[in-house]
Amino acid sequence: MTTKKTGMARGLTSYGDAGFSMFLRKAFIKAMGYSDDALERPIVGVVNTYSGYNACHRTVPDLIEAVKRGVMLAGALPVDFPTVSLHESFAYPTSMFLRNLMAMDTEEIIRAQPMDAVVMIGGCDKTVPAQLMAAASAGVPAIQLVTGPMLTGSHRGERVGACTDCRRFWARYRADEIDATEIAEVNDRLAPSAGTCSVMGTASTMALAVEALGMMLPGGAAIPAVLSERLRHAEATGAAAVRLARDGITPDRIMTERAFENALRVLLATGGSTNGIIHLTAMAGRLGIRIDLEGFDRMGRETPVLVDLKPSGRHYMEDLHDAGGLAAILRELRPLLHLDCPTVAGSTLGEAIDAAPGPWPQDVVRTLENPIHPEGGMAFLRGTLAPGGAIVKQSAASARLMRHTGRAVVFAGAADLAARIDDPDLDVTADDILVLQNIGPKGAPGMPEAGYLPIPRKLARQGVTDMVRISDGRMSGTASGTIVLHVTPESASGGPLALVRTGDRIRLDVPARRIDLLVDEAELAARTPVPVPHAPPARGYRKLYLDSVLQADEGCDFDFLRPAPTRTIPPRS
Ligand code: FES
Ligand code: MG
Secondary structure, three states: OOOOOOHHHOOOOOOOOHHHHHHHHHHHHHHHOOOHHHHOOOEEEEEEOOOOOOHHHOOHHHHHHHHHHHHHHOOOEEEEEEOOOOOOOOOOOOHHHHHHHHHHHHHHHHHHOOOOEEEEEEOOOOHHHHHHHHHHHHOOOEEEEEOOEOOOEEEOOEEEOOOHHHHHHHHHHHOOOOOHHHHHHHHHHOOOOOOEOOOOOHHHHHHHHHHHHOOOOOOOOOOOOOOHHHHHHHHHHHHHHHHHHHHOOOHHHHOOHHHHHHHHHHHHHOOOOOHHHHHHHHHHHOOOEEEOHHHHHHHHHOOOEOEOEOOOOOEOHHHHHHOOOHHHHHHHHHHHOOOOOEOOOOOEHHHHHHHOOOOOOOOOEOOOOOOOEOOOOEEEEEEOOEEEEEEEEHHHOOHHHOEEEEEEEEEOOHHHHHHHOOOOOOOOOOOOEEEEOOOOOOOOOOOOOOOOOOOOHHHHOOOOOOOEEEEOOOOOOOOOOOEEEEEEOOHHHOOHHHHOOOOOEEEEEOOOOEEEEOOOHHHHHOOOOOOOOOOOOOOHHHHHHHHHEOOHHHOOOEHHHOOOOOEEEOOOO
16 A cells, blocks of 8 residues: 555545555545556546536536546546536626635645645636635645637627627617617627637636736637637646646745736736736735735836727637737737746746747737737726725726716615616716715625626716716626726725715826825714615625625735735835
8 A cells, every 4th residue: 555645645534544544545436446556646636617507617527528638648647526616697696705715615625635736627707716816725736727718609790799798788778779679689699609708807817817827838818618729728738737746836836926927917918807906916815925006006007908809909819819819918028027937837938938829910919019008907096085995997998087076976885776877867967976885895795896887877878888987896807987996995894985975076087096085084074984785694604704805905815814925016116
């Protein structure tokens, strides 16, 4: 009987007698049909996030088969196992509420079972950050595989994709531009294949950032879900996991401060989802790395948006793949990157860029000299309305609203918004600023993507398409508009946002990175915060969440899951 602390001998449950414990373990696992030859080999765990609720992960069974082939060709034993799976549309109250549950589940189950490395198959928005938070904490060699983006569909000759076009068509339906028959037709066309949203939403953003981070094999972020190329990438991922196991390359060796800076560059250059900064903050936090948001903003001022994808631009993920994928972006960003960072491929990021095919003529990824937007996709704001900060996705905002002072029209929570936003008697004009309270990490709870407040119906019918909108919530990466998000501290934690009243004046000044409530301090001191809408008494996971969740600037992780930060990025220059 083997005594090496790899393969089946890892993390042996003690029955007092180590030999007997191993004897018992092997007796049970042999009922899966494994031979002694198989069981003497290194083990690569494969995280199975297939779920009948999760079409973004519909191809996971095929990917598992391909990963297993790669693992076996490299001489190790693959063993797949299930974890929590999250789909954006089937994760009540929000997938952000459940991200930390998935991270805890994944971490503990990786640790509980014997494996020398793990292939994590994720894709839908919160799954990839959850898996990398888990891997960082579990400390087992790990590699990310994503399911990949879905293909685009066609509606009456017009190309459509989830879910920027979902919002666009719904807005047209709300404005009575299209009828009930047509909106039903659109519904059949928006998600035409398995895979993740086809625009620069959170899934695409995280896939690209994680490839830049070095935790995915080069080229893996953009391959569409249903292409055979993705299966070959999965096979290669399995083989790479065996190398990581043999060399003992744990995630902290890859996910370094400099690697996170590379990921932040890509987040900015893609005009990526605002959720991306929360997730990267949470992932880095697991390794004691703090992301300084003012520093992130400084990086943004020198990192233009290069990728012409919806919602900021025109194209879809399959076009980015055809244009060369992440390598086409990295090639342009080269002077801003740390090229010596190691990746799970065994080579450095710089070597991966050199080895990638291309470049060839394309119009999806622009050059540094001819960007889509001269500054990065996101700007970090501070001011009397957000002492802990706020984010605005400037690449998806209206230029005319980047400096705007207006009268606040306040909604006390998601239910209040739903009840009044379409009221024909709502006192609101296009110059007003819509404010939504109580949708922060603790407020809703779960920080819903309700920060994309709809334009009041009566204004939409007049042709108004954008207004300044402010909340402590999030916005889907697939949405656009002049939208200030992640206001910290949140309303439900007593932030100044809880004191705003309809009629107050608010000044947004993105060039100056300010968001200010123009009400004097004496008046504010006399006000009581708007109450948090009544929530049922907390028990179980909800109680754990409410007791432990951190604010957006700390990645909305649980306070007890991360070590005290020991390093800050980016360094002050
Ligand atoms: Fe899964 Fe958009 S719903 S990636
Ligand atoms: Mg999303």
